[in-house]
Amino acid sequence: GPKVLQIPSHQIIDMGQMVTLNCDPVSNHLYFYWYKQILGQQMEFLVNFYNGKVMEKSKLFKDQFSVERPDGSYFTLKIQPTALEDSAVYFCASSPGQNTEVFFGKGTRLTVV
Amino acid sequence: QQQVRQSSQSLTVWEGETAILNCSYENSAFDYFPWYQQFPGEGPALLIAIRSVSDKKEDGRFTIFFNKREKNLSLHIKDSQPGDSATYFCAASPYTGNYKYVFGAGTRLKVIA
Numbered sequence: 473g474p475k476v477l478q479i480p481s482h483q484i485i486d487m488g489q490m491v492t493l494n495c496d497p498v499s500n501h502l503y504f505y506w507y508k509q510i511l512g513q514q515m516e517f518l519v520n521f522y523n524g525k526v527m528e529k530s531k532l533f534k535d536q537f538s539v540e541r542p543d544g545s546y547f548t549l550k551i552q553p554t555a556l557e558d559s560a561v562y563f564c565a566s567s568p569g570q571n572t573e574v575f576f577g578k579g580t581r582l583t584v585v
Numbered sequence: 586q587q588q589v590r591q592s593s594q595s596l597t598v599w600e601g602e603t604a605i606l607n608c609s610y611e612n613s614a615f616d617y618f619p620w621y622q623q624f625p626g627e628g629p630a631l632l633i634a635i636r637s638v639s640d641k642k643e644d645g646r647f648t649i650f651f652n653k654r655e656k657n658l659s660l661h662i663k664d665s666q667p668g669d670s671a672t673y674f675c676a677a678s679p680y681t682g683n684y685k686y687v688f689g690a691g692t693r694l695k696v697i698a
Contacts (some may be wrong), residue, residue: 505684517686525641530685
């Protein structure tokens with residue numbers, strides 16, 4: 473089936489540094505999402521993105537977070553600066569439209585040390 | 586506040602048995618309930634979903650039973666196979682905004698041959 477690719481699968485970063493998580497969504501999909509999963513807990517919605525804009529974000533989407541998809545390339549989540557509590561698995565997802573199936577990537581495990 | 590709750594963290598059944606995974610929710614506005622299946626090292630994949638206008642949805646060996654009044658639902662996996670061993674996430678959203686899923690913490694199913 474359709475694949476959402478996330479690069480890298482694991483990233484270790486020093487606290488205070490900037491990190492960019494990359495997502496290659498399914499081609500022709502128009503809606504993009506990030507979810508965060510702390511170890512042992514449920515996945516939580518961070519943000520969704522459509523037509524070059526953030527549509528909705530949760531309270532987990534701190535000011536240090538930003539998303540973009542320049543020129544139809546990777547959909548990225550940038551954290552600047554990182555904090556220890558940002559350590560989690562970040563799942564990217566995409567869907568062709570609203571009210572349609574959402575496809576998830578394998579996740580990027582971010583470890584902030 | 587945990588809006589979607591899965592009653593078991595883990596469940597073990599023998600091959601051929603029916604595995605029953607339970608889920609409950611709090612928000613009456615939730616209208617769409619997908620179940621996601623996740624194998625280790627993979628992203629969650631949509632397994633089966635139901636809308637609140639229905640009380641049952643069947644797809645092969647997988648059936649969702651939904652009780653709107655009680656705000657609970659269950660996923661039944663008939664004739665469980667070792668290949669069904671995975672983590673199953675119950676999720677919920679208002680149908681018109683299905684991008685903003687609220688996930689349960691997941692139930693890890695193990696099917697023993």
